Amino acid sequence: MGDIVTLIAKRLGLGLITLLIISIIIFFMVELLPGDIAQAVLGQGATEENLAALREQMGLNKPSIVRYFEWLGGAVVGDFGESIVTGERVSAVISDRLVNTLFLAAYAAVIAVPFAITLGIIVALLRNTLFDRVANVLTLTSISSPEFFLGYVLILFLAVKSSAFPAIASLSGDLSFGELLHRTFLPALTLVLVVTAHMMRMTRAAIINLLASPYIEMARLKGTPPWKVIVKHALPNAWAPIINVVALNLAYLITGVVLVEVVFVYPGIGQSLVDAVSKRDFPVVQACCLIFAATFILLNLAADVGAILTNPRLRHPK
C-alpha cells in the first residue's frame, strides 16, 4: 500500500505544477483577446476618457506580469481574488454555480455509469445478436449527435409535445429535492445519452477481449453458465480499462456541459466561464479553468489508483 501513497503524493505534486502552467497559459490567452475589460464593460458607448477612468479603477494600468504575480500570490494561499467587473469575491461568484454543475454531473453519473456498465455486460453476453446490434447503433447515434441537438430533440418530445418536463431548467425559489430532479431531468438525460456509448462499448470490448483467454475456456469447460463466466471471471480482469473510461466521462460531465447548460438555461459553471471570457474577467476565467483542470487531474489519478487496486498483480508487486 505504501507504493500507492507515494504514487498519489507524486501525482498530486505533478498536478500542482500542471495547474501553475495552465494558469500562465490562461492568463496570456485572456491578455491576447482583442479589446480589454473596460471596453467589454462599457461596450460601444465608451469614450476614451471613460475607458481610462475605468481602467484606473480596475487596476489595469499595471503591467500584465505584475497583475499575474499579484493574482498568483493570492492564489497559492487559496485567495482567488475578486471579480474585476463586479468586485465580488470569485469564490462567491463561482461556488453556487459549481454546486449546480456538480449536482447535474452527479445526477447524470448516477444514472449513466450503472446503466452503461450493465448494458455493456449484457451486450457482451449477447454479442453479435440483434440486441447487441440495436444497442450499439442507438448508443453510437446518441454519441455522434451534437449534444445541443440531442437536447433539442428531447425538448421537442418531452417538453413541447408531451409537456412531461419543463423546457428550461431554471432553479428558482425553494425547490424540493423531487422537484429539483424533475426540473433537471432533461439536461441530465442529455448528458446520460452523450456519455453512455463510450462506457458501454469499452465494457463490452474489454470483456470480449478476455473471452479468448485459456482461463475463461477452462471456466466454460467446467460448465459455468455464460453470465457467470462474464460477471465472475471476465469482469474482474476488465475493470482497469472500464474505470479509466468512466473517469474520463465523469470529467467530461463536469467540464463539457457548456452547451447543455445553454440549451436548458441551467445556471452552471460553464455559463459563468463563457460570461467571464466575454467580459475578459480574468480572475473568474482563471478560477473556472483551474477547477476544470483540477477535475481532470484528480479523476485521472483516481482512475490510476482504481486500476491498481483492482489488479492484484499491481497491488502486490514482487
Added chain:
Amino acid sequence: MTKPSRINMDRLAHEARRGSISRRDFLNTAAAAGMTTTAATGLWTSKAHAQPKSGGHFRWGLHDGNSADTHDPGTYLSRQQIYLAHTHRSYLTMINGDGSLGPDLATAWEASDDASEWTFELNPNAVFHSGRPVTANDVIASFNHHRGDASTSAAKALLTDVTDITSDGDHTVTFTLSRGNADLGWLMTDYHLAICPANEDGTIDWQSGDGSGPYKIDNVDWGVQISLSRHDGWHGEGAYFDSVDLIVLNDPNARQTALVTGDVHAVSLIELKTMALLQRDPNIVIHNIPSAGAITMPMHCDTAPFDNVDVRNALKLAMNREEIIEKIAFGAATMGNDFHHSPAQPYWPEGIEQRTYDPDQAKSLLAKAGAEGISINLSTADSLFSGAVDMAVLYQEQARAAGININVVREPNDGYYSEVWLKKPFQMVSWGARPTPDVMYTLAYKDDAAWNESRWQNERFNELLLQAKSELDDSLRAEMYREMATLARDDGGTIIPFFNNFVYANRANVGTPEQMAASWENDGARAASRWWFTD
C-alpha cells in the same frame, strides 16, 4: 355551423384590443364563427375592451444578460440591466406608449427661452422601496454619478453640456447647460439616467439595488433570474402584476421553447427566421414594432475613394434595399433612406424621395468620378446583427451590377467596436435606438463628434444641427431636420439599409396596450408595469 373555438375568439379579441380590427369586422367574424350578434356584441364590450386588471406572476424572458452585470447605472449595457432599470428604478421622464414624452418622477418641466436652463418639478409622492421619499438631492447625486473627471459612466458624453445642477427645495431641480438644448426632456429617458438614492457624501447608493420604480427587488442572480414584487407606494399608474421574474434566456431556441411551453409569458426577442412558424401557434401573439435602431454602413469621407461624393452616392444606389429587407430582415424592418432619422423618432420628415436600386445611375456616377470597376473592402462581423455577413454578401452581388467589386472582410466578433469601428474606411455598424434626431446626429454625424463614423464634414448640416438643438418652435425645428435629412442623404457618407423592427412575443393571455413604445423591446422595456393578464 361550427362551434366557436375558444382559441379563435381569444385571438379575435386580442386583435380587437390592439385596434387592428374594427367593431364591424369583429362582429362579422364572430358571427361567421357561429356566435349570435348579442353574444358577439357582449364579447366586444366585455372582453375586447376589458380594462387592465391586477394580479398574477409575470415571467419575462430576456435575450441578453451576463453574470457579470451590476446595478451601476453608469455601466448599464445588457438588456438584463436595462429592463431591470425600467422595472425597479425611475427616470425623470418616460416615453409613452404612443411615442410622446410623459412624466415619470418629474411631473412638469420647462425650459428658459434659449433652452439653456431647465427646471423639473418632482412628484412629491414618489418614494424609494426603502420608504424614503425621492428628493432633489437624490436626483442631483444620480446625475453627478455620470459627470466629473473620475466618472466611468458611459452617459458622460451625453451630459457634457450640463454645467450645473441645483435644487430649490426638495422637489425642484434646475439644470444649467452651456448651450441651449430643446431635447433635454427627451434626454432624461436615456437608460443610464436612473435615479438612485443619494448617500450623505453626495455619491449614490447603486449597490443595494434600491429604487423608486414599480417593482422592488426580492432576489438577484445576475445572468440567471431576478425576482421582483410590486412596490405599493409607486407614484405611477399601472404595475398590474403582483410579482415579476426576469429570466435570462440567451439561447434563441430556449427562449422560444419557453414561450411555446408557457414557462415564460413574454420574450424580448424572437428569431426572424422562425417568426412565420411561431405565428401559427394560436397561444402566441407576435409584435412587430418599427424602432429607431438602425444598421449603418459608414464610409470615411476623408479617405479615397469615398472622398468623392459621386462614389458615395453610387454605393448608395447600388444597394437593393427591398431585397435586403426581404431576405435578411425577413420583412421586419423599415427601409432606410440614408439619413439617420427613423419614423419612430419625433420630427421625422415625410415625403423625402426614397432612394431605390439603380445600378445604371450608379455606373454613370462612377464614370463621372473616373472610378469604373472600383474595388472596395467592406468590414463586417456576425455579432453585429443576425445576418450581417449574409447582408454584406448580398450587397456584393447587387453592387456587381453597377460594376463595383466589393470584397467582404469578415472581422472577428470580439473587439469589433474597439478594433474595427471608426478605423476601417467602409464597414457595417449596428446602432441602438436614440430618442431624438438631435441625439443621433450629435453623436455620430457632427463634424467634431468622437464617433463621427463617416468623418463627414458639412458646414450647412452642422450649422443647422446647432440651430435646431436650441429651437423651441416645433415647426421650425421640423423644417431644419428636413433639410439636414436631405443633406445627409445626398452628401453624407453613410448608407442606411434599414431601421430594424423590434420583434417580440407574448402568450395570448397577456394583455398589451393598443400602442407600445418603440424605445426598447417589450413596450419600451416597461412590460412589467404596462401589461397585464387577461385571464
